[in-house]
Amino acid sequence: MGVVRGCEIPEDLLYDVDNNIWARVEDDGTVTVGLTSYACALAGQIVSYTPKKVGKKVKKGKSCATVESGKWVGPAKSPVGGEVAAINDAVAANPGLINQDPYGEGWLVKIKPDDLDADKADLVTGQAALEAFEKKMEADGFGGC
Amino acid sequence: MTKWRLLDTGLLGATENIAYNQALLDAVREGQAGNTLRFLRFRPSALIGYHQSPRQELNLAYCEEHGIEVQRRITGGGAIYFDETQLGWELYTTKQAMGGADMGRLAERICNAAAEGIRKLGVEAYFRPRNDIEVGGRKISGTGGIMDGDAILYQGTLLLDFDVERMFRVLRIPAEKISDKNLKAARDRVVTLRELLGELPPLEEVKVAIAESFAEHFGMDLAPAPLNDWERARHREVVEEFSSPDWIHLNERPREEAPVLQGFHKGKGGLIRVSLWVDSARDHLKQIWITGDFFVTPKRAVLDLEAALKDTPLDQVPERIRAFFADSGAQWMMLGPDDFIQAIDSAVAAREAAV
Numbered sequence: 001m002g003v004v005r006g007c008e009i010p011e012d013l014l015y016d017v018d019n020n021i022w023a024r025v026e027d028d029g030t031v032t033v034g035l036t037s038y039a040c041a042l043a044g045q046i047v048s049y050t051p052k053k054v055g056k057k058v059k060k061g062k063s064c065a066t067v068e069s070g071k072w073v074g075p076a077k078s079p080v081g082g083e084v085a086a087i088n089d090a091v092a093a094n095p096g097l098i099n100q101d102p103y104g105e106g107w108l109v110k111i112k113p114d115d116l117d118a119d120k121a122d123l124v125t126g127q128a129a130l131e132a133f134e135k136k137m138e139a140d141g142f143g144g145c
Numbered sequence: 146m147t148k149w150r151l152l153d154t155g156l157l158g159a160t161e162n163i164a165y166n167q168a169l170l171d172a173v174r175e176g177q178a179g180n181t182l183r184f185l186r187f188r189p190s191a192l193i194g195y196h197q198s199p200r201q202e203l204n205l206a207y208c209e210e211h212g213i214e215v216q217r218r219i220t221g222g223g224a225i226y227f228d229e230t231q232l233g234w235e236l237y238t239t240k241q242a243m244g245g246a247d248m249g250r251l252a253e254r255i256c257n258a259a260a261e262g263i264r265k266l267g268v269e270a271y272f273r274p275r276n277d278i279e280v281g282g283r284k285i286s287g288t289g290g291i292m293d294g295d296a297i298l299y300q301g302t303l304l305l306d307f308d309v310e311r312m313f314r315v316l317r318i319p320a321e322k323i324s325d326k327n328l329k330a331a332r333d334r335v336v337t338l339r340e341l342l343g344e345l346p347p348l349e350e351v352k353v354a355i356a357e358s359f360a361e362h363f364g365m366d367l368a369p370a371p372l373n374d375w376e377r378a379r380h381r382e383v384v385e386e387f388s389s390p391d392w393i394h395l396n397e398r399p400r401e402e403a404p405v406l407q408g409f410h411k412g413k414g415g416l417i418r419v420s421l422w423v424d425s426a427r428d429h430l431k432q433i434w435i436t437g438d439f440f441v442t443p444k445r446a447v448l449d450l451e452a453a454l455k456d457t458p459l460d461q462v463p464e465r466i467r468a469f470f471a472d473s474g475a476q477w478m479m480l481g482p483d484d485f486i487q488a489i490d491s492a493v494a495a496r497e498a499a500v
Contacts (some may be wrong), residue, residue, distance in 0.1 A: 002330055019294065024450065029353060038419070042246050042247055042248055044248060044249050045458075045461075047220070047429065047456055048175075048195075048196035050195075066195065068196050069221075069248065070249045070252060070275050070276065071194075071221040071222035071248055071252065071275065071276045071290065071456075072195070072220075072289070072290045072291065072292055073195045073220055073221040073289075073290070073291040073292075074218065074291070074292050074293075075291075076294055077294070093426065093427060094427065094428070094458075095427065099332065139241075140245065140246035140247075141241065141244060141245045141246070142247070143244065
């Protein structure tokens with residue numbers, strides 16, 4: 001498990017570092033999307049979650065779900081373009097799951113991608129992701145998770 | 146010093162105003178506009194937070210009957226009643242310009258600056274975690290924000306004068322019915338500049354005080370400037386989108402999912418009554434009123450405790466209460482955190498018994 005300034009950043013995931021989003025390509029071809037532990041640390045306790053509806057088209061870089069913490073609303077930007085294939089009912093019932101398990105049960109949406117290969121080119125993984133997050137945390141003036 | 150535009154859009158309806166929120170935030174995100182401090186006012190409106198359900202938060206029949214426009218904010222927080230007697234302020238900027246991405250810290254810095262602006266008018270206003278500005282424990286300003294990529298909108302209200310009874314009829318609050326007692330309870334929890342100063346200060350004076358304070362805190366070089374063409378065009382698009390019932394009722398949920406629960410606990414220090422407004426679907430405490438015949442110095446500690454418990458998952462309520470007691474410095478006569486936890490437990494148990 002990769003760690004940057006105390007924040008877990010699993011090296012096997014894909015990241016849109018600018019938008020603080022992770023993605024994982026599943027065996028069935030869908031892409032699971034979630035907030036990074038760093039995003040959760042910046043946000044604090046998440047109290048609301050509104051995903052886009054299943055079947056809705058989402059463009060890459062546009063909101064696929066919206067969360068709220070401490071009266072801040074934050075749109076989560078989809079790392080791939082496609083159609084919302086699933087939303088997370090467990091998170092709807094308990095939005096705090098996003099903080100507790102951001103890379104597991106706290107996932108936001110699953111997307112059926114239109115052109116995964118093209119969109120993947122903009123995402124980073126492994127050591128490159130760790131370095132990119134270190135740079136982002138430096139720019140954000142972030143002390144640590 | 147950083148250049149900031151000072152924008153005053155005057156008195157508008159809710160849809161027009163909220164559409165400016167989106168248009169101006171988009172302009173910052175897309176590099177079409179720089180930093181902006183905006184003042185705004187509303188014709189009578191009921192505004193829910195982004196994630197809220199109108200049916201759950203508002204008395205829609207009353208709104209319709211009295212021509213009160215219902216709209217959804219793009220920012221977080223709870224439902225508010227907003228009319229000509231309140232002033233809105235908003236900052237549009239970037240994380241970089243504000244020097245940090247920690248959302249709690251950022252909200253606190255902005256609220257501290259707003260509170261200091263209100264103090265320039267001669268009232269003792271202070272930030273109260275997590276997002277209120279209060280005077281003597283009574284709320285005078287509520288705030289909320291949205292962070293979209295690097296772009297930020299943070300906004301707040303300021304009560305100049307206020308019709309509490311009307312608010313009471315528009316919004317749901319932690320009480321089951323409208324009675325003199327509950328109306329007094331609602332009145333005890335908010336305060337206005339008119340009440341504190343004995344007269345209504347001129348609106349321009351209030352704007353200048355707030356603008357000066359923001360300018361001092363954030364190194365703003367403020368200069369009045371109008372909307373640009375990009376913002377006007379985007380605003381027209383957003384007005385259309387936000388006029389749709391699909392937008393306003395995005396998160397519609399059954400009213401029964403948000404019941405008001407009553408509980409009490411008789412301890413050595415007296416009787417504690419609690420009225421909880423909860424979101425049953427998410428086991429989440431929305432708001433709480435605490436009353437009773439117990440003694441605490443200062444009295445405002447009760448209102449501060451209520452504020453600390455707002456929007457808290459029910460399973461985190463006991464730890465919040467304990468943390469509040471550890472930090473507050475108030476003197477509670479023969480009362481401890483467990484007395485309040487038991488009162489809340491009794492209200493939650495009543496719900497479970499009813500199910």
